[in-house]
Amino acid sequence: MDRKKLILSxxxxxxxxxxxxMAAAAIHxxxxxxxxxxxxxxxxxxxxREKVTxxxxxxxxxxxxxxxxxxxxxxxxxxxxxxDKPVADPDTxxxxxxxxxxxxxxxxxxxxxxxxxxxxIAVLIVAVIFVIAGIINGSMEDMLIRAVNICTECxxxx
Amino acid sequence: MDSQNSAKTSWRERCRxxxxxxxxxxxxxxxxxxxxxxxxxxxxxxNTKLMCVPGLNCHSCPAAIGTCPLxxxxxxxxxxxxxxxxxxxxxxxxxxxxxxxxxxxxxxPFGLVQELLHKIPTHKxxxxxxxxxxSYLKYVFLVAFAIAVPxxxxxxxxxxxPGFCKYICPAGTLxxxxxxxxxxxxxxxxxxxGLLFTSKFVVMLIIGLACVFCYRSFCRFICPLGAIYGMFNxxxxxxxxxxxxxxxxxxxxxxxxxMDVRHIGDHECINCAKCMDVCRQDAISLKAGKITxxxxxxxxxxxxxxxxxxxxxxxRIAWTVALVVLALALLWYxxxxxxxxxxxxxxxxxxxxxxFTIECLxxxxxxxxxxxxxxxxxxxxxTYCGPCVEELPHFNELAGEHKDDVAVLAVHSSxxxxxxxxxxxxxxxxxxxxxxxxxxxLVWNIVGGSSTMPQTIVLDRDGRVIYNQxxxxxxDLLAQLYEQASD
Numbered sequence: 300m301d302r303k304k305l306i307l308s309x310x311x312x313x314x315x316x317x318x319x320x321m322a323a324a325a326i327h328x329x330x331x332x333x334x335x336x337x338x339x340x341x342x343x344x345x346x347x348r349e350k351v352t353x354x355x356x357x358x359x360x361x362x363x364x365x366x367x368x369x370x371x372x373x374x375x376x377x378x379x380x381x382x383d384k385p386v387a388d389p390d391t392x393x394x395x396x397x398x399x400x401x402x403x404x405x406x407x408x409x410x411x412x413x414x415x416x417x418x419x420i421a422v423l424i425v426a427v428i429f430v431i432a433g434i435i436n437g438s439m440e441d442m443l444i445r446a447v448n449i450c451t452e453c454x455x456x457x
Numbered sequence: 458m459d460s461q462n463s464a465k466t467s468w469r470e471r472c473r474x475x476x477x478x479x480x481x482x483x484x485x486x487x488x489x490x491x492x493x494x495x496x497x498x499x500x501x502x503x504n505t506k507l508m509c510v511p512g513l514n515c516h517s518c519p520a521a522i523g524t525c526p527l528x529x530x531x532x533x534x535x536x537x538x539x540x541x542x543x544x545x546x547x548x549x550x551x552x553x554x555x556x557x558x559x560x561x562x563x564x565x566p567f568g569l570v571q572e573l574l575h576k577i578p579t580h581k582x583x584x585x586x587x588x589x590x591x592s593y594l595k596y597v598f599l600v601a602f603a604i605a606v607p608x609x610x611x612x613x614x615x616x617x618x619p620g621f622c623k624y625i626c627p628a629g630t631l632x633x634x635x636x637x638x639x640x641x642x643x644x645x646x647x648x649x650x651g652l653l654f655t656s657k658f659v660v661m662l663i664i665g666l667a668c669v670f671c672y673r674s675f676c677r678f679i680c681p682l683g684a685i686y687g688m689f690n691x692x693x694x695x696x697x698x699x700x701x702x703x704x705x706x707x708x709x710x711x712x713x714x715x716m717d718v719r720h721i722g723d724h725e726c727i728n729c730a731k732c733m734d735v736c737r738q739d740a741i742s743l744k745a746g747k748i749t750x751x752x753x754x755x756x757x758x759x760x761x762x763x764x765x766x767x768x769x770x771x772x773r774i775a776w777t778v779a780l781v782v783l784a785l786a787l788l789w790y791x792x793x794x795x796x797x798x799x800x801x802x803x804x805x806x807x808x809x810x811x812x813f814t815i816e817c818l819x820x821x822x823x824x825x826x827x828x829x830x831x832x833x834x835x836x837x838x839x840t841y842c843g844p845c846v847e848e849l850p851h852f853n854e855l856a857g858e859h860k861d862d863v864a865v866l867a868v869h870s871s872x873x874x875x876x877x878x879x880x881x882x883x884x885x886x887x888x889x890x891x892x893x894x895x896x897x898x899l900v901w902n903i904v905g906g907s908s909t910m911p912q913t914i915v916l917d918r919d920g921r922v923i924y925n926q927x928x929x930x931x932x933d934l935l936a937q938l939y940e941q942a943s944d
Binding site (some may be wrong): 372 | 650
């Protein structure tokens, strides 16, 4: 395995490891908190700043190592060269071959553009009508109200 | 080609942001110009939230100055029993018609996050038949989570449940939840974290990891907003255009594209214009109607001799205007902030709450001073807040059990377009006194009301605050608070 492939593999492993550790830490905090609540402390907090900081701190070395590997990788120009190669998908090749054989003529192209123009105008008219209707029926204010008075569940807080 | 170059070019050149990256960064900063929100730990509540930003940017992010189109769409769908959300539909249609998926490629902050994650040098998963099939999954997410879930809960249960925001959206978790939690002033928010946060956090990690290995995984397979804009992509005024006379249908553009496109400009194309680099016929350009925004290296077929010079001049003007707008926005939102009302103080645990009188919806008045000797619960709620509506029966039950010893006042946010008495008519929450806060947010200011709901304030028999927290309460917690206040 050459040096570049090794760095790629290490970095891949570190990314997966960090995510697994962080996910496991979150689940662990949740389960621990739940168990503590069940022991007669219904008002105990499942997550606390201290628990989160401790979990993050525990796995910080993995993150730092990943960052370090990232910096090394960027500086020496490591990247999966495979990602820059074109994908010669047989379906795509067949599709383009077919298109080469059945090229649209100028009249067809002009008709297509005309249809697009009409569709564009129709959508524009509908959109403008909707916006005006929304201002009149109060849905604009509704949107503002819900964006400034947020519900805690909606952002995943709980 | 890139890989050969990467070995020869310096790391500085490799890391130099391109035009698209700068525009992505620009829009991320502009959408989140209220930087002060992170310091205060509060979201922006000004009038610019009357406007949806085009990209996916959670409006619960403390810095967000506009509304997320996807969040607003779900709220509108959930409320369609009361009022059709024409405004949101219209705005999304206008964005789609103007820009289509150019928004995903150039103006989406979460697109930027995904691309930066993909920059991490790891092994990469390339597009294939599998990813092409998976790319249709986002339409399932759109229908199931962004439409069906809000519609079902809205019509069937009268609750606003934005399914995608609540259960999946990694942008909401990152910007909204983590953004709010990161401020030390919001330490009380940790109280409400449980299964929902744990699952959303894990989902965010998985999506983030997927983006490291697979280009724009969220955008390609999950994002309902991308699915909507994809439907407009062919109609969009701005987008990648192929010169039919120059194109030889070699397919190089599609085979080199990292998205699951079949044609340039189709529903999967984010108009990033990277295909221009591989098109040997110079057939692809990025256009706004007939105006060329980015021309191929050999120029467009309809170019005049001075077109290149005009484009360069146009770009300079556009960048100047854009930077001036950004500077003004940052100044406006962070220095002369007039939108946030200052709270009175005296609402922390141990404080005695200032006295107030408010007219209730049943015509009677609630005077805080009259509740001395009783345990008083003040709940801040709104009809459009799912957890608020869920916890009100618990308050009603408690007040019913301790009729002469407990006073419960539920104050609805002053911002409402709903008919609250009609909403409450069939609920049977008769033990609670309901009031709509005054226009100047009298109760909200006295109790230190947050822009996040629900919030519960509990006063002991002497009128001292023993509890003031954002987040849902359970019957057990209410019983415990009652005991605590009675001691």
